[in-house]
Amino acid sequence: MVWPVTAWWDADPFVEMQRLHREVNRLFSQASVDTEYPAVNVWSNDHEVVLTAEIPGVDPSKVELTVHEDHVTLKGVREGETLNEDVTCHRAERLTGSFVRSFRLPFDISSDQVTATSRNGILTVRLPRAEASKPKQINVTAG
Amino acid sequence: MTDKNQAIEKASSGAVREAARRPVYEPRVDIYEKKDALLVVMDTPGVEDKDIDIQLEQDVLTITAEQHVESMEGFTLMVRGAVPGVFKRSFTLNRDIDRERIEANLRNGVLHLVLPKTEKAQPRRIDVKAA
Secondary structure: OOOOOOOOOOOOOOHHHHHHHHHHHHHHHOOOOOOOOOOEEEEEOOOEEEEEEEOOOOOHHHOEEEEEOOEEEEEEEEOOOOOOOOOEEEEEOOOOEEEEEEEEOOOOEOHHHOEEEEEOOEEEEEEEEOHHHOOOOOOOOOO | OOHHHHHHHHHHHHHHHHHHHOOEEOOOEEEEEOOOEEEEEEEOOOEEEEEEEEEEEOOEEEEEEEEOOOOOOOOEEEEOOOOOOEEEEEEEOOOOEOHHHOEEEEEOOEEEEEEEEOHHHOOOOOOOOOO
C-alpha cells in the first residue's frame, strides 16, 4: 500500500494530524506487524535463525547481545546527537533511550557460533542451531 | 504476440506492481540550526548510499531513500517487525540556504544533511562604540 507523502508541514496545521493518521494506517494495514522498538524481523529454517534489527544511529560495538539456550536478548542505548551550546533544536522526532528485546527461538542455539554484523543501521544476527537439538533420523533395521 | 513476449510483459508488469506495493514511510527527523548552517538528521535504516535521492526543486528539498530488500530464500518469516519500503520526506527551504554547498552523508543508517546559510543570512555581532 502506498501513501502519498506531501509534507507541507510547515505551512499546514493539519499535516501533523494527517501524519499521525498515516502512522496509524501503517500499523493497521499489516495487522501482523509487530510494533515494538526496535523493529525486528526473525527468519528461520531447520538449521539456523536470522534476526535483523533496525537500529540506525546505534554504535554496533555498544549493542549487548546475549544468547542462552533458546533465548536471545538484544540490548542497547540510542544516544541523541551531542549538541554544542550555540545549536538550536527545531525538531526532535528521532527516539532516544535504552531498548531491550528478547525472543524465544524454535530451538536451542549453538552460542559460540553466533555471528552479528551491522550495515547501514541494520544489525543482522545469525544463530545456528545447536547440534544436540537437531532431529535425528533412526534407521529401522529388519529383524 | 509470442509466448516469450507475453512472458516478458508479465514479468515486467509484475516487477512494477511489486515496486508500487512497497510502503512509503515518512522517516523521523531532527532539525538543528547552527549559526552558519541548518542540520537535518534522518533515520534511514537499511538504505545504501546509492539508493538515496536528494532533489531540490525551487524551494522544496525532497529526500527519497529506498530500503534494501534482503533475499531470505529458504527461510520462513517468524516475526515481522519491519516491512522494507521507501522513506520519503520534503522540506521547504528558506531562501537563505546556499544551495551549491549542501552536503549529505550517511553514517550507520542515519542520513546527515548540512544546509549552509548564505553569508548575508548569518548573524553578525555589532560592536557598540561609546561616543
